[in-house]
Amino acid sequence: MTDTMLAMIAEELERIAVEKGERLPLLTPDSRFLDGDLPIDSLDLATLLVVLEQRTGKDPFRAGFRQFTTVGELAALYTAAA
Amino acid sequence: MPRPVSEGSRLRAGVATIAGGPAAYLSVGSGGIPVLLLHGFAGDRLTWQFNLSALSTGRRAVAVDLPGHGGSTCDVGSGRVSDFAPWLVAFLDALEMPRVHLVGHSMGGYVARELALRVPERVVSLTLLSSAGLGTPFDLGFLRRVVAPADMAEGKACAEHLFARRSPLVPRVGEVLHAQGADPVRRAALQRIIEASFAEYADGGPVVDWNRYPMPIQILWGREDRIIPLPPADRLPSGVPFHVFDAAGHLPHIEAASPVTAAIRAFLNRCDSPSP
Numbered sequence: 001m002t003d004t005m006l007a008m009i010a011e012e013l014e015r016i017a018v019e020k021g022e023r024l025p026l027l028t029p030d031s032r033f034l035d036g037d038l039p040i041d042s043l044d045l046a047t048l049l050v051v052l053e054q055r056t057g058k059d060p061f062r063a064g065f066r067q068f069t070t071v072g073e074l075a076a077l078y079t080a081a082a
Numbered sequence: 083m084p085r086p087v088s089e090g091s092r093l094r095a096g097v098a099t100i101a102g103g104p105a106a107y108l109s110v111g112s113g114g115i116p117v118l119l120l121h122g123f124a125g126d127r128l129t130w131q132f133n134l135s136a137l138s139t140g141r142r143a144v145a146v147d148l149p150g151h152g153g154s155t156c157d158v159g160s161g162r163v164s165d166f167a168p169w170l171v172a173f174l175d176a177l178e179m180p181r182v183h184l185v186g187h188s189m190g191g192y193v194a195r196e197l198a199l200r201v202p203e204r205v206v207s208l209t210l211l212s213s214a215g216l217g218t219p220f221d222l223g224f225l226r227r228v229v230a231p232a233d234m235a236e237g238k239a240c241a242e243h244l245f246a247r248r249s250p251l252v253p254r255v256g257e258v259l260h261a262q263g264a265d266p267v268r269r270a271a272l273q274r275i276i277e278a279s280f281a282e283y284a285d286g287g288p289v290v291d292w293n294r295y296p297m298p299i300q301i302l303w304g305r306e307d308r309i310i311p312l313p314p315a316d317r318l319p320s321g322v323p324f325h326v327f328d329a330a331g332h333l334p335h336i337e338a339a340s341p342v343t344a345a346i347r348a349f350l351n352r353c354d355s356p357s358p
Binding site: 047 | 091092093094095108110128131132134135136138249250251254258336337338339340
C-alpha cells in the first residue's frame, strides 16, 4: 500500500514539475520536499496535498497537521490514514 | 481505493489579469455555486490548503491572494482594504463566477463584508471566520511586529502567537513571515494597510449594522484567539449560526481544519437552495 502511495506521489510530483518546465530527479522515499532535493515550492506542496486528498479520499491531517519532510513519510501518513 | 480526478476539477494555480493589478489564485473543483476564500492580513491563498479539497465537493472552490499579499499585485493604493472590493468584483468577472459564497478570515472577513455590500446580488452567503471589523479591540502591536520580524526567532514567535497549541507548522509559518518582512516592497504594502485601515480602530471601531446584509451569515471563531479575541454576543448578528472551536487560536481553519471545513460545507449546502 505504501508502494501504491509512493507511485501516486511520484506521478503527481512529475505532473507538477512538468507544468513548471522542470525535471524531477529520481525519487526515493528519502527525497525531501522543501530542502532543495526537489524542484518544488510550498505552493506545489499544497497542490500535491490537495490532489492526494482528492485521489485517495483520505485526509491524514484531519486531526491537525502532522509533520513530514520526506516522500516516504508522506506516503506513510496516507497509508496509515483511515 | 484510489479514484480518478477529472482534469476540470484538479487543483490549479493561476493568475488573472484584471484592472487594478494581477490576481493570483488557486482553483479546485467545478460546478455548483462556487466558494471564494479570502485570507487574512499577512497571509495568502495557501492558508486554505487544508480546506480547499473538502470544500470543492460539488462546487468550485477558489482562494485568491488579496492585493499586497502572495502572488497578487503589490499595489494596495491608499491602503484602505475596502478598496479591495471593486478589485474582487473584477476578479469574479474574470473567473466567470456570477454568484459565490464568500468565506473571509480576519481581514478577509472585513473585505468579504465590503464585497457583500457592494454586490449583494452576487453573494449567496457570508461566512466570517475570526473576522476583523466587528468593532472589538485587537492586537495592533502584533500586526506591526508580524510584517517586519527582526529575525527568524521573532518570525517564529509571531507564528506561535497565532496558534493556541504547539503546532509543527510554527517553524514554517515563522520562516514565511520573516521572508515576507525582508522584502521591502511587500513590507511597505502591508504597513500601509495597517496605518490606513487598522490603526484607528485598534481600541474598538463602529458597530456593524447587520441589517444591511441580505444574505445568510455564519460566524466562526477560535476560542483561544489572541489576535482578535472572541467578540461579545452583542457585536454579532442575532439568530445566525455561531460556532466556536476549542483549542484553536486565530487560525481555526488550520488548527481545527476538519471541523471548520465541515461547518462551512454544511452552511454552504444549506444556502445553495434556501427554503422558501
